[in-house]
Structures are given as structure tokens and as C-alpha cells.
Amino acid sequence: MQKIERLELTTNFPIGPVYSYVVFGEKLTLIDAGLKNEEGWNQLNSGLHRLGISISDIEQIVLTHHHNDHTGMVDWILERNPSLSIFAHKDTEMILKDEYYLEWSSEFFEKLFIEFGLTREMAAQWAYRKGHRDYFEIATVDGVLKEGDYVPGLPSFQVIETPGHSQDHISLYCADEQLFLCGDHIIKGVHGGIFLDAPVHGTERAKPLLQYLDSLEKCRGLPAKLTYSGHGPIIENLDEAIDGHINNIENRAQRVINTLKKAKDSATGFEIIQDMYKGRYEKAVITFVFEIVSVLDLLLERNIVAAQKHNGVYQYRLVNGF
Numbered sequence: 001m002q003k004i005e006r007l008e009l010t011t012n013f014p015i016g017p018v019y020s021y022v023v024f025g026e027k028l029t030l031i032d033a034g035l036k037n038e039e040g041w042n043q044l045n046s047g048l049h050r051l052g053i054s055i056s057d058i059e060q061i062v063l064t065h066h067h068n069d070h071t072g073m074v075d076w077i078l079e080r081n082p083s084l085s086i087f088a089h090k091d092t093e094m095i096l097k098d099e100y101y102l103e104w105s106s107e108f109f110e111k112l113f114i115e116f117g118l119t120r121e122m123a124a125q126w127a128y129r130k131g132h133r134d135y136f137e138i139a140t141v142d143g144v145l146k147e148g149d150y151v152p153g154l155p156s157f158q159v160i161e162t163p164g165h166s167q168d169h170i171s172l173y174c175a176d177e178q179l180f181l182c183g184d185h186i187i188k189g190v191h192g193g194i195f196l197d198a199p200v201h202g203t204e205r206a207k208p209l210l211q212y213l214d215s216l217e218k219c220r221g222l223p224a225k226l227t228y229s230g231h232g233p234i235i236e237n238l239d240e241a242i243d244g245h246i247n248n249i250e251n252r253a254q255r256v257i258n259t260l261k262k263a264k265d266s267a268t269g270f271e272i273i274q275d276m277y278k279g280r281y282e283k284a285v286i287t288f289v290f291e292i293v294s295v296l297d298l299l300l301e302r303n304i305v306a307a308q309k310h311n312g313v314y315q316y317r318l319v320n321g322f
């Protein structure tokens with residue numbers, strides 16, 4: 001019997017708390033490590049204490065993806081327990097701490113934001129924020145996990161690569177007991193969001209929403225009695241949660257189509273955001289850029305929308321008939 005316990009850790013994000021999981025397997029494993037903040041650290045320690053264990057008992061950490069609400073306290077845990085091992089997707093470490101990649105990431109986003117219609121000032125400001133990371137400084141990934149691998153120390157858990165939410169996202173499935181640990185891939189009732197990462201290989205970026213839809217379909221029908229997400233409630237009906245995400249994506253796509261219908265001829269990505277999220281987008285421009293970039297990828301792929309570059313900025317318009 002796999003015993004899994006959920007630890008609720010605070011974040012300052014609109015999505016609310018993030019969940020880490022303790023799996024009492026062959027090795028005592030922590031799945032994800034919260035956002036770096038004092039309150040979360042106290043919650044982590046008291047949560048472990050309630051389970052009769054402490055930081056020093058943890059033998060390994062598995063990271064579902066690189067986002068800072070999942071990797072934030074890895075350094076603090078390692079400082080107290082330097083002997084534990086960290087497992088993650090092969091690209092997680094590069095995304096988090098490779099200097100060259102971080103530099104390239106800033107340049108990549110600055111260019112993407114300009115092409116999307118942001119002013120040069122906004123593009124520079126937000127690209128810097130995206131590229132700037134101040135966590136995962138001492139940690140390194142000790143073991144890489146890829147599709148089909150069984151997790152060392154958790155031999156009944158198999159890795160399913162689930163890119164889309166991030167490029168390095170993995171989920172873990174335990175067939176013996178029909179348990180699914182899915183990180184931020186599937187979150188009940190909440191659109192977890194699609195985040196862009198600068199290309200990890202080559203210079204062409206991935207189309208995360210297309211990947212995400214594939215990753216959702218990959219998990220459809222998975223016999224899972226319980227699905228444990230990084231946010232939101234424990235899921236008892238996985239396919240229903242998957243359908244919820246797909247409906248949400250189709251609704252968003254329709255809203256972008258409606259916005260483009262109102263536009264005289266064509267619109268930049270930023271104009272679409274300004275129209276759709278007036279009064280809401282200003283504080284978190286990047287979130288909305290990622291969302292609309294990814295929806296436009298989908299509409300371009302479906303030949304509903306066409307794009308043309310004018311003076312370095314993409315103009316999007318509906319293809320005739322839509």
C-alpha cells in the first residue's frame with residue numbers, strides 16, 4: 001500500500017496554496033517543494049512533524065516541473081539535508097540555473113513580446129522578469145527522469161511526460177494502486193495556465209497549447225482512483241477534469257475569434273489582450289501574453305487565423321469564412 005500524504009503550502013499567487021506530497025515508498029520521497037517563503041517553510045516542517053518525520057528523514061525529492069512554487073524550497077531543504085537526491089526532467093536544471101539559457105531566455109522573450117505588440121519598454125521590463133530567477137542556487141538534479149522510467153526508490157511509480165504547462169513537466173502514475181501525481185498538468189476547476197519557456201533545444205519555440213492538448217489526451221482513460229494535483233482538490237474523476245480543461249481551452253479560443261471579428265481588419269496579440277482583459281491584464285501582462293500566444297498557436301494550426309508581420313509585429317486576422 002502506497003501511503004501518500006498531502007502538505008498544503010502557502011503562495012502569494014492568485015491560484016492559492018500549492019501542494020507537496022510525501023510518498024512513503026522504498027525511499028521517503030517528497031514530490032515538489034513549494035514556494036520559497038517563511039510561512040511555507042513553517043508549514044512544510046509542521047506538516048512533516050504531524051506525519052512523524054522531519055526534513056532530515058526525506059531521502060529524495062521528485063520535481064514535477066521547474067516553476068518556483070514547486071521548486072522554491074529545494075535549497076532550504078538541501079541546506080538541512082545535503083545527502084538527499086533530486087530527480088527531475090532532463091531540462092529542469094538547465095531551465096533553472098544555466099546562465100547561458102537564462103540570458104538567452106531574456107533575449108527570446110524580449111523579441112517575442114515585441115513581435116506580439118508590446119512596447120519596447122514593456123518588452124524589456126517583462127522579459128527581464130521572466131528571465132530572472134533567484135531560486136535553486138545550490139541544488140542540482142542528481143537523476144533525470146524520462147517517459148516510461150520507474151522512479152528510483154518509488155518502483156511502482158512510472159513517469160509520464162506531460163509537456164504543455166511547462167516544457168519540463170512530468171507526471172507520475174502508480175498502476176498498482178491507480179494513483180496519479182500530476183503536478184500542474186491537470187487542476188480541477190482551475191485553468192492552470194500555459195507558460196512559455198524559451199526553446200530548450202534549438203531556436204524554435206514549442207507550441208505549448210498543442211502539446212498540452214496532446215498531454216491531456218495522453219492521460220484520458222488512465223485508470224486513476226485518485227489524482228493528486230499541485231493546486232486545487234484531489235481529483236476522483238480524471239476524465240471529467242480533462243474535459244473541463246478542454247472546454248475551457250475551446251471557450252478561450254472562441255473568445256479570441258470573437259475579438260478578432262470585432263477588429264476592423266487585423267489585430268496584434270497585445271490589442272487582443274487589451275480588448276479581452278481591459279483593467280485586468282496590467283498587473284500580470286505576461287500571464288495574458290502566454291495565454292493569447294498559445295491560443296493563437298492553436299488557431300493558426302487549425303487555419304482559423306492567419307498572421308503576417310508588419311514592421312516587426314505580427315498582425316492576426318481571421319481566415320475568410322470564420
Ligand SMILES: [Zn+2]
Nearest residue numbers: 065067165184
Ligand atoms: Zn506550474
